[in-house]
Amino acid sequence: MHRDPGLLIAAQPTRGLDVSSIEFVYRRLLEHRERGGATLLVSTELDEVLSLADRIAVLVSGRFVALLENRDIDIQELGLLMGALRRWSRREGATR
Numbered sequence: 001m002h003r004d005p006g007l008l009i010a011a012q013p014t015r016g017l018d019v020s021s022i023e024f025v026y027r028r029l030l031e032h033r034e035r036g037g038a039t040l041l042v043s044t045e046l047d048e049v050l051s052l053a054d055r056i057a058v059l060v061s062g063r064f065v066a067l068l069e070n071r072d073i074d075i076q077e078l079g080l081l082m083g084a085l086r087r088w089s090r091r092e093g094a095t096r
Contacts, residue, residue, distance in 0.1 A: 004032075004035060004037065005037060006037060006038060007037070007038045007039070007040065008029070008032055008037060008038070008039045008040070009039075009040045009042075010029060010039055010040070010041050010042070010043075011042040011043075012042065012043055012044070013025050013029070013041070013043070013048075014026075014043075014045070014048060026048075026051070026052065029041070029052055030052065033054075039052075041053055050070065050073070053070050054069070054070055055067060055068065055069055055070060056068045056070055056073065056078070058078070058081045058082055060081075060082065060083075060084045061084075065081050065082075065084065066081045068081075
C-alpha cells in the first residue's frame with residue numbers, strides 16, 4: 001500500500017499465496033490497523049479472520065446473523081452461528 005487509505009477492503013487477501021507471502025500480507029494489514037486504518041476483511045479462512053479481525057460479522061445465506069467482538073469469541077458459539085444453528089439476539093450486542 002503506497003497510500004494510507006482510511007478504509008481498506010481485503011477480499012480473500014491470501015488465497016493462493018505461499019506461507020511467506022501470507023505472513024507479509026498479515027503484517028501489512030496489522031500495520032494498517034496500528035496506523036488507525038479500518039479494514040473490511042472478507043475471508044472464508046476462519047483462522048485468518050480470528051487472527052486479524054477485531055470484530056466479526058457472521059453472514060449466512062447473504063443475511064447478517066451476528067456481530068461479535070473477537071476478544072469475546074467462543075469458537076463453538078461462532079460455529080453454531082455460522083451454521084445457522086443458533087439465533088443471535090441484538091440484545092446480546094457486539095460482545096456476545
